[in-house]
Amino acid sequence: MNPRSSSISLHSTRGFAVTTGAVIALLLLALTPQRALGCACGCGVFEVGTSAMLPTAEGGMLFFNDDYQDQNHNWSGTSRAPADNNDDKEIRTNFFTSGVQYLFDRSWGVQIEVPYVTRSFKTTGGASGDDPVSLRWSQLGDIRLQGSYTGFSPDLSSGLTFGVKLASGSHTHNDAYGDIDRDSEIGTGSTDLLIGGYRRGTLAAAPNWGWFVQGNLDQPVLISDGYRPGLELDAAAGFHYDGWTAGGVLVSPIAQVIGSDRARDSGPNSADPVASGYQRLFLSPGIELNLHPVRVYADVEFPVYQHMTGNQLVAPVLVKVSASYHF
DSSP: OOOOOOOOOOOOOSTHHHHHHHHHHHHHHHHSOOOOOOBOOOOGGGGSSOGGGSOOSSEEEEEEEEEEEEEOEEEEETEEOOGGGOSOOEEEEEEEEEEEEEESSSSEEEEEEEEEEEEEEEEEETTTSSEEEEEEEEEEOOOEEEEEEOTTSTTOOEEEEEEEEOSOSOSOOOOTTOOOOGGGSSSOSOEEEEEEEEEEEEETTEEEEEEEEEEEEEEEEEOBTTBBOOOEEEEEEEEEEOOEEETTEEEEEEEEEEEEEEOOOBSSSSOOGGGOOEEEEEEEEEEEEEETTEEEEEEEEEEEEEEEEEEEEEOSOEEEEEEEEEO
């Protein structure tokens, strides 16, 4: 999050008098209490680890995802920090995403994701700057348009993805007192380049056991109002067992490791490199139910390592649910 305070820019052209004034101004600025604000709202971690989303055949898939996180713990460095160190207290978010994936042939495909986001935000601000503030709003999020190439092998076991994240989500929603900063908005206000890839397979000695690795890179390229979100890399690796059935439903337990690395935000407007950027590692058990043409997938993600720059809000657990229909 970003301090809601003015900045001072001084240009010295008249020698000692102006230089002294600049020093005094800088000293006064340093002594002025600044609001400590920070959160880690990046949702890119939800874009990996969903093995049910990896294409396996030509044709299409309609899907709906619900990704949830409740960021209510203040974190600094590698450990939990006192809540008083961060004026933001809680960010609770549901990312409802509808989309379609279609493979035209065994080499080329497209995918479109349209998120609708509901967010509840508790912070300190209001008229006095020290009032408890509770806000809730729901809006269209940032749409993702991606192409894919899966022609490396006949079984589509390897693929590359490439596309853009559009600046379709609002990055200007606010209350009368400006309590919502840019990194707590539903939209980033940036158009991002998306590059990713995956590989999956089975164990030769145990064909009921499958594995997958997946990674996505999100690089902002066009920004608005001088705010540039940090580059983000998300990756996952996991195993699943496909040997169980119940009433005609294939039941596949899944175990995976998910990592996320986001660089600090930058830019002159509402960017806070002091309290942005992180590295996170999650362990994630999950399950997939396959009753073709319908699949249901769910997992929970528990952080086992987190390094936050400054003070940021984190969630003790993340939850992901996905339902898809293949045609």
